[in-house]
Structure formats: structure tokens, C-alpha cells
Amino acid sequence: xxxxxxxxxxxxxxxxxxxxxxxxxxxxxxxxxxxxxxxxxxxxxxxxxxxxxxxxxxxxxxxxxxxxxxxxxxxxxxxxxxxxxxxxxxxxxxxxxxxxxxxxxxxxxxxxxxxxxxxxxxxxxxxxxxxxxxxxxxxxxxxxxxxxxxxxxxxxxxxxxxxxxxxxxxxxxxxxxxxxxxxxxxxxxxxxxxxxxxxxxxxxxxxxxxxxxxxxxxxxxxxxxxxxxxxxxxxxxxxxxxxxxxxxxxxxxxxxxxxxxxxxxxxxxxxxxxxxxxxxxxxxxxxxxxxxxxxxxxxxxxxxxxxxxxxxxxxxxxxxxxxxxxxxxxxxxxxxxxxxxxxxxxxxxxxxxxxxxxxxxxxxxxxxxxxxxxxxxxxxxxxxxxxxxxxxx
Ligand code: NAD
Ligand code: MG
Numbered sequence: 001x002x003x004x005x006x007x008x009x010x011x012x013x014x015x016x017x018x019x020x021x022x023x024x025x026x027x028x029x030x031x032x033x034x035x036x037x038x039x040x041x042x043x044x045x046x047x048x049x050x051x052x053x054x055x056x057x058x059x060x061x062x063x064x065x066x067x068x069x070x071x072x073x074x075x076x077x078x079x080x081x082x083x084x085x086x087x088x089x090x091x092x093x094x095x096x097x098x099x100x101x102x103x104x105x106x107x108x109x110x111x112x113x114x115x116x117x118x119x120x121x122x123x124x125x126x127x128x129x130x131x132x133x134x135x136x137x138x139x140x141x142x143x144x145x146x147x148x149x150x151x152x153x154x155x156x157x158x159x160x161x162x163x164x165x166x167x168x169x170x171x172x173x174x175x176x177x178x179x180x181x182x183x184x185x186x187x188x189x190x191x192x193x194x195x196x197x198x199x200x201x202x203x204x205x206x207x208x209x210x211x212x213x214x215x216x217x218x219x220x221x222x223x224x225x226x227x228x229x230x231x232x233x234x235x236x237x238x239x240x241x242x243x244x245x246x247x248x249x250x251x252x253x254x255x256x257x258x259x260x261x262x263x264x265x266x267x268x269x270x271x272x273x274x275x276x277x278x279x280x281x282x283x284x285x286x287x288x289x290x291x292x293x294x295x296x297x298x299x300x301x302x303x304x305x306x307x308x309x310x311x312x313x314x315x316x317x318x319x320x321x322x323x324x325x326x327x328x329x330x331x332x333x334x335x336x337x338x339x340x341x342x343x344x345x346x347x348x349x350x351x352x353x354x355x356x357x358x359x360x361x362x363x364x365x366x367x368x369x370x371x372x373x374x375x376x377x378x379x380x381x382x383x384x385x386x387x388x389x390x391x392x393x
Pocket of ligand 2: 150151
């Protein structure tokens with residue numbers, strides 16, 4: 001395999017750190033050209049000392065100055081701002097871009113990488129939720145290769161036929177089955193959900209993740225966003241995507257074929273497996289994960305999601321079916337609501353209420369340009385903030 005030259009967007013986050021862990025195991029295969037981060041300057045500096053990238057990018061000038069001081073004597077150029085993120089996502093000397101910024105901020109640099117025809121390792125699911133149509137078009141126009149990092153979609157990708165063309169029927173695929181752990185509140189007494197704290201919500205039973213996505217796992221909005229993500233990645237209609245709860249997080253997702261076969265990908269719940277898969281694809285490299293010990297695990301169980309406990313899942317299907325800008329509205333309202341919850345401004349159950357009310361108010365809206373989607377995103381945030389303020393008042 002040729003040496004792969006990487007940009008890692010969101011290097012200081014959970015996915016970024018796991019990516020660097022895999023990269024460090026294979027210095028002969030992967031070279032880091034650019035790393036980006038937002039607030040954790042010390043951590044970014046440490047990563048730069050270890051991986052010696054050509055560029056390090058942060059969002060604002062003050063942080064850039066602080067980082068320059070920390071990196072004095074090192075041959076890493078420090079840049080800042082959104083344009084710099086887009087630039088390192090599309091550098092000619094880079095062939096592979098890990099898109100692991102969290103939230104809507106990840107969209108632009110991921111688009112830049114797609115337009116530049118990179119191998120895009122997409123962790124930032126919000127890109128597909130907000131702007132699936134544009135992003136997939138950019139991948140096509142740019143001649144980019146899209147490899148999913150989200151563990152479920154990576155599992156679906158691995159369980160799909162080789163050279164899948166985006167036509168489920170032509171490949172004999174009946175449906176995609178996304179697994180969900182059910183998060184920390186799967187079995188909690190439903191009447192006590194009103195009192196859930198942010199600390200309880202971010203304590204995921206199987207995965208260690210950023211705070212926002214951890215809350216999304218507790219509400220199952222994460223799975224809802226993943227349904228939308230699967231729609232775009234695999235060209236599957238909402239009725240061809242089902243969710244099944246699997247608390248052990250060993251089966252990461254499945255593909256059901258017309259002959260009754262169900263193919264699955266199994267592994268320890270460790271993001272280094274999908275990351276290593278996508279980094280080396282189509283080859284395979286070690287990821288540092290524990291080997292799957294099925295006798296020790298013993299039991300794999302499955303159950304249907306309870307929509308009363310997880311209203312956010314139904315909201316995501318509703319947004320996907322509404323189409324247009326509805327998924328962007330859903331995503332923006334969710335980001336605002338989760339942030340408010342994490343900052344103790346609204347109770348847990350209000351997350352779904354705020355999203356539902358925002359969808360009611362704004363509906364779908366046009367999605368015929370990126371500007372229209374941005375406008376929907378902004379309108380949804382304004383509406384959600386107003387709804388949140390009522391709680392706080
Ligand atoms: P995280 O919060 O741990 O890290 C986020 C990264 O993005 C950090 O490097 C941060 O500096 C950067 N960032 C945040 N806001 C930014 C902004 N406005 N501009 C530029 N950079 C910014 O998040 P994470 O858990 O690593 O998740 C990253 C993405 O991967 C998310 O979209 C998430 O949904 C997705 N994902 C994560 C996991 C997981 O296991 N952690 C699994 C599947 C998908
Ligand atoms: Mg996932």
C-alpha cells in the first residue's frame with residue numbers, strides 16, 4: 001500500500017484521538033499532514049510534537065498565537081479560521097481526510113474535502129443529516145471516495161456487496177438494520193426520566209464519546225441521525241431502514257438480503273476498528289482493539305425500540321420523510337436543545353419537546369441550495385432558543 005497522507009479534522013476529539021492511535025501503530029502506512037482542533041491547545045500541541053504535521057489549525061487568532069508559542073522550534077505552521085480548515089481539507093499533498101469535527105461546523109471542511117476528490121473518512125454525521133443531497137453530489141462531482149466511520153454505517157458498508165452502486169434492489173438488498181445500544185436509560189423507570197442529569201446522560205454503558213453524541217445516544221436521537229445518514233450513504237428509503245436495540249454493542253449493524261440472508265459486522269465496541277477499516281481500505285491493518293471473545297460475552301440480545309421512551313427516534317423518521325430542509329431543522333434544534341440540557345437550562349424530557357415544537361413551527365422548507373439550508377439551520381436555532389428560553393424563564 002502507498003503511504004497515505006492525512007488531514008485529521010477534529011484531531012483533539014474522541015474520534016481524532018482514536019485515529020491518531022491507529023496511525024501511530026502504522027508509521028510506514030500513514031503520515032499526518034494536518035491536524036485541527038478548537039479549544040484544547042495543549043493537547044493539539046502534544047499531538048503536533050508526536051506526529052510532526054506540516055499544518056495545525058485552530059478556529060481563532062488567540063488560540064493560534066498560544067499554539068505557536070507552545071510549538072516554538074517545531075516545523076509546524078499554525079493557521080486559523082474556517083478558511084484554513086477548508087484549505088487543509090483540500091491540500092494537494094493530502095489524499096485522505098478524516099472528517100471528525102462535531103456538529104454543523106464539520107460540514108464546510110467535509111464539503112471542501114469531497115469537492116477536492118479526497119478519500120473522505122466521514123465521522124461527522126451532521127454533514128449528511130444537514131446537507132445529504134449536496135454532500136453526496138459533491139462526492140460525485142469531485143470524484144471523492146466516501147468511507148463511513150460511524151460504527152453502524154461502517155458495519156453496513158462492510159456487509160454490503162462489493163462495488164455497491166447505490167441501488168439496493170439491483171443488489172438484492174431488502175433492508176438495512178441499524179443496531180442501537182439503547183444508551184444509559186434503556187431500562188430505567190420511565191417515570192424518572194424527567195429527573196435525569198447531564199452526568200447520567202453522558203455515562204454511556206459501552207462507548208466513550210464526546211458529550212454531545214453521548215446525550216444523543218441517551219435520547220436515541222443519535223440513531224435517528226444515523227437513519228438519515230444511512231439514507232444518504234446507501235440510497236435507502238426510510239421504510240428500508242430499521243432500528244433494533246442490541247445492548248451489548250457487538251453486532252454493529254446488518255444488511256438483509258432478498259434470500260433471507262442477514263450479513264453483519266461484529267467487533268468489540270471500539271471506534272478504532274471502523275477507523276482502521278476506513279484508513280486502510282481495502283486492505284486490513286491491526287487497530288489495537290481487543291479480539292472478540294464470544295464465549296466470554298456469552299449472550300447477544302435484540303429488542304424493538306420503545307417509541308414512548310425514545311420519541312427522538314420517531315422525530316428523525318418524521319424529518320426524513322418530510323424531506324427538504326426538515327433534517328437540517330431537526331439537527332439544529334437538537335444541537336441547541338442538547339447544549340441547553342448539558343448547561344442545566346432545560347430538563348432531559350424537554351430535548352424532544354423542543355425539537356418537536358421546532359419541527360412543527362418550521363416544517364420542511366426548501367433545500368434547493370446550501371444557502372437555503374443554512375437559513376433553515378439559523379431559523380431552527382432561533383426557534384429552538386426561544387422555546388428553550390421559556391423553560392429557563
Ligand atoms: P468530540 O467532541 O470528542 O470532538 C470534536 C472535535 O471537533 C474536537 O477536535 C474539537 O476541537 C472539534 N471542534 C468542535 N467544534 C468545532 C468548531 N466549531 N470548529 C472546528 N472544530 C471544532 O466529538 P467526537 O465524539 O470525536 O465526534 C466527532 C464526530 O464524529 C461527531 O460528528 C460525532 O457524531 C461523530 N461520531 C463519533 C463517534 C464516537 O464514538 N465518538 C462515533 C460515531 C460518530
Ligand atoms: Mg454510531
